[in-house]
Amino acid sequence: MSALALSDAATIAAAVSSGRSSAREAVAGALDRIARIDGRVGSFTDVLAQRALARADALDGALGRGEPAGSLAGVPFAVKNLIDIAGLPTRAGSKINRDRPPAERDGALVRRLEAAGAILVGALNMGEYAYDFTGENVHDGDAHNPHALAHMTGGSSGGSGAALAAGLVPLTLGSDTNGSIRVPAAFCGCFGLKPTYGRLSRAGSFPFVGSLDHLGPMARSVTDLALAYDAMLGPDPDDPVATSRPPEPAMPNLESGIGGLRIAVAGGYFARGGDPEAFAAVARVADALGASRTVELPEAGRARAAAYLITAAEGATLHLDRLRARPRDFDPAVRDRLIAGAMIPAPFVERAQRFRRWYRAAVLALFDTVDVILAPATPCRAPRGGLTHFILDGVTLPVRANIGVFTQPISFIGLPVVATPVWLDAGLPLGVQVIAAPWREDLALRVSRHLERTGVCAAPVAELA
Amino acid sequence: MPETPLPFDPDSYASVAAGLLGLALDPAWIVPITANLRVLAAAAELVSAFALPDEAEAAPRFEA
Numbered sequence: 001m002s003a004l005a006l007s008d009a010a011t012i013a014a015a016v017s018s019g020r021s022s023a024r025e026a027v028a029g030a031l032d033r034i035a036r037i038d039g040r041v042g043s044f045t046d047v048l049a050q051r052a053l054a055r056a057d058a059l060d061g062a063l064g065r066g067e068p069a070g071s072l073a074g075v076p077f078a079v080k081n082l083i084d085i086a087g088l089p090t091r092a093g094s095k096i097n098r099d100r101p102p103a104e105r106d107g108a109l110v111r112r113l114e115a116a117g118a119i120l121v122g123a124l125n126m127g128e129y130a131y132d133f134t135g136e137n138v139h140d141g142d143a144h145n146p147h148a149l150a151h152m153t154g155g156s157s158g159g160s161g162a163a164l165a166a167g168l169v170p171l172t173l174g175s176d177t178n179g180s181i182r183v184p185a186a187f188c189g190c191f192g193l194k195p196t197y198g199r200l201s202r203a204g205s206f207p208f209v210g211s212l213d214h215l216g217p218m219a220r221s222v223t224d225l226a227l228a229y230d231a232m233l234g235p236d237p238d239d240p241v242a243t244s245r246p247p248e249p250a251m252p253n254l255e256s257g258i259g260g261l262r263i264a265v266a267g268g269y270f271a272r273g274g275d276p277e278a279f280a281a282v283a284r285v286a287d288a289l290g291a292s293r294t295v296e297l298p299e300a301g302r303a304r305a306a307a308y309l310i311t312a313a314e315g316a317t318l319h320l321d322r323l324r325a326r327p328r329d330f331d332p333a334v335r336d337r338l339i340a341g342a343m344i345p346a347p348f349v350e351r352a353q354r355f356r357r358w359y360r361a362a363v364l365a366l367f368d369t370v371d372v373i374l375a376p377a378t379p380c381r382a383p384r385g386g387l388t389h390f391i392l393d394g395v396t397l398p399v400r401a402n403i404g405v406f407t408q409p410i411s412f413i414g415l416p417v418v419a420t421p422v423w424l425d426a427g428l429p430l431g432v433q434v435i436a437a438p439w440r441e442d443l444a445l446r447v448s449r450h451l452e453r454t455g456v457c458a459a460p461v462a463e464l465a
Numbered sequence: 466m467p468e469t470p471l472p473f474d475p476d477s478y479a480s481v482a483a484g485l486l487g488l489a490l491d492p493a494w495i496v497p498i499t500a501n502l503r504v505l506a507a508a509a510e511l512v513s514a515f516a517l518p519d520e521a522e523a524a525p526r527f528e529a
Contacts, residue, residue, distance in 0.1 A: 211525045302515055305508035312505055324487050336494055340501030343482040348509040353523035355512050360524065401504065413524075 005029035006461050009075040009170040009224040013117065016074030019063070023056035023074030027119050030076035034122070034168050037464050042143045043153075043162035045081050046088060046123040052076065055119045070117030071227055077171040080157050081123040082130060083107040083215070084204040092206040093126040093156070095139045095329045096322055107204030108239070109173055109215055109232050116231035121169060124159030128331040130175055130208040131315055131338070132156040133183050133403035134385075138331045142385055146462035147189055147428055151382040154187035154403065156180040160218050161188030167461035171219050171228055175205065177212045178307055179377075179407025185218055185419035186431020187382035190459040191448065192218040193225045196243075196438045197414025200229075203238035209314040210241075211353075212307065212411060220459035222449040225418065226250040229441065243439075250442045258450045261443065263291040266375040266435075269300035270406055273393050274379030278406075281422040281430035282376050288456040289447065295370055298362045299355075303409040306352035306359070308401075312341030313349040333400060360413040367437040372447050376406045377419045377431030406433065416441040418448040420457040432457075473506055475499035 004012050004026050015021035031049050038044050056074065063069055079085070082092040084103035091097045105111075110120055125143045127134060135143040135158025143158035145151040146165040153162045157174030161184030164172055174181040176194040185192030193216045200215050207213055217228035226249075233247035265271075265286045271279060271294075286292070297303075316323070316338045323342065327335055366373070379392050383399055390399050410417055410433060418434045418441075434451075436444040451457040479498050483490045490498070 299515065302511055305511040308508045309505060309512065312501075320486065324489075327489070327491075332494075332497070336497040337501050339483075339488060339490070339494070340479075340498050340505055342486050342488070343479060343502060344505055344509070348505075348513070350523060351509070351517075352512050353525065354517055354521045355515060356524035357521050358515075358517055 005033055006167045007170065008221045009072060009219065009227060010221065012075050012170065013071060013073045017069035023059040023119060024053065026074045027052045027056040027076050027121060030121050030169050037166055038168060040144065040149060040464065041146055041162050041166045042141050043125055043159040043166065043168065044078065044122045045091070045125050045140050045159070048120060048122050052119050052121040059117060059119070070115065071231055072113060073117035075118040075171055076121045076169045077113060077118050078122045078124050078163055078169050079110060079120065079173040080126050080160050080175055082126060082175060082206040083110060083173060085110065085120065085123055088123065090206050092130065093128040093137055093140070096326055097206065105204070108201040108236050112232045113228065118171065124163055124172060126159055127156035128334045129319065130156040130177060130180055131334045132400065133179065134400055135184060136385065144385065145188055145382050146464055148382065150384055151428065152187060152385050154184035154382060157184050157218065161185055161190055164188065164190040164218055164220050164459065165462050166464055171217060171224055173215060174218050176214045176216060176411060177209050178311060178411055179404035181216050181218060182377045182407045182417060182419035182431060182433060183403055185421065186377035186429065189421040189423065189429035190218055190220050191222055191225050191421065192216065192419040193229055193441065193445070194411060194417045195229065195441050196416045198241045198243045199416070199441065200232050201236035201239045201242045203236050207318060209311050211314060212311065214411065220461070222445060222452045223254065226254050226445050245439065248439065248442065250445045253442055254445060254449050256446055258289055258447055261371045261447065262369065263289050263372045263374065263447065264293040264295040264370045265291055266297055266373050267294035268296040270297070270375040273405060274376055275392070277381060277424055277430055278376040278379050280424055282374050282432050284422055284424065285420065285432045285451060285456060286374055288451060288454060291374060295366050295373060297366070297409060299359060300409040302355065303359045303412050304405060306355045307408040307412040309344060309348055309352040312337065313344045316341030356412060363413055364437065371436065371443055373435040375410070375433045375435060377433050378403055379405055381428040381430055410435055414438060416444050418444040420448045420451055421459050422457055475502040478502065
């Protein structure tokens with residue numbers, strides 16, 4: 001096996017750029033591990049060996065001619081299968097979308113990563129239409145948590161987390177509407193960045209809830225998150241909510257540490273309703289950062305309820321024609337939620353959107369006195385696959401709807417978050433959300449990098465082979 | 466005329482709303498759909514119970 005196969009993206013890019021290794025070696029190593037290991041993990045739905053090797057050879061040729069290397073030269077990556085890949089129908093975890101015509105070109109973020117030298121090797125499994133927190137898929141088979149194959153990956157970017165934890169690729173893209181990057185990052189023990197709403201272009205991806213959808217990178221190191229994030233920055237007229245702010249790269253200050261930063265722990269809603277381990281993970285991170293202050297995000301429970309309503313209604317609106325024409329081709333659990341969502345009276349949804357405006361102002365006021373807020377990513381470790389109900393704080397609740405209780409109030413107002421993996425013991429990991437004010441991804445990444453550098457957070461490859 | 470609203474009946478509501486929406490429901494789907502409706506109704510009640518100023522506009526913006 002190539003020494004590069006389990007390396008992080010920064011190491012691969014340095015090796016390829018310097019000529020110590022080739023892009024072909026990096027890509028072939030990833031393809032080899034996918035072929036040998038993914039049958040047990042189920043993270044990939046499409047492997048693009050021919051395309052990837054051709055691009056690797058083209059990159060090696062360019063570097064051999066002395067052309068400049070990009071920041072991600074030769075880095076194999078894969079994307080959640082709701083992001084367009086030229087020549088494939090964008091299935092978004094569904095059966096129905098397989099009947100769509102193949103995408104004519106790659107999604108915007110794929111093009112930007114490849115412009116930086118990264119090489120796409122495939123598409124990744126996900127929950128149907130992203131309406132999922134489990135990583136289970138009735139059409140493609142479930143993604144399995146590489147750290148305990150009988151357990152969930154989390155979702156809906158389940159394949160994106162699993163491919164990292166299995167060491168198949170060092171970099172993936174996911175989407176996050178209510179927690180779909182942060183939940184699989186927590187369950188699979190890797191890092192995930194959900195950027196500010198509007199920061200990264202969503203052009204060329206299949207939507208779920210337009211007013212809540214984000215795309216972002218996942219990786220096994222914070223440096224890799226930052227490298228990928230920086231490469232994907234920039235306005236895009238093809239995404240109606242993409243910001244026109246100039247790019248604000250994170251790499252220049254990534255190693256600046258936490259000096260001068262005001263860091264607090266989210267209390268109240270974020271300190272109850274989960275397993276003790278979820279809060280122990282936050283406490284460990286807070287201790288490491290010297291964060292003794294607690295802040296309360298006002299009305300966070302109501303914010304979660306409002307996000308739930310908007311998601312159900314907007315998602316149902318998107319899929320109404322498909323629900324009419326092909327209801328039996330949906331995952332039943334997704335179909336039933338969407339049909340119920342279609343029946344929500346409009347005033348309930350409008351009220352939720354008005355509440356969102358109030359909540360945004362109330363939470364942003366907190367950032368006058370604090371720079372970073374810590375909160376659990378999930379209320380528990382990864383449940384066993386197939387589990388439909390769990391007990392949280394003594395209350396029996398449906399799994400699918402409640403894994404995101406701590407992520408929903410944050411993405412509801414588009415705050416940037418890095419999900420950082422914490423290993424309390426020999427069991428499965430937990431995740432902590434490192435949350436910053438809008439457009440301050442740099443701070444969330446800086447704090448996460450400090451946690452990684454000091455050994456508080458880590459994203460090891462699972463022992464599968 | 467009743468002075469208080471009638472209690473919410475998800476079963477009958479789902480059947481009537483399905484007709485309005487042009488959705489054909491398999492009878493086997495009614496139970497999970499109404500379970501989801503109950504969760505959504507509870508969420509709506511929680512959100513609606515929060516007093517908002519009339520000036521609070523919906524969050525999404527449109528720029529012409």
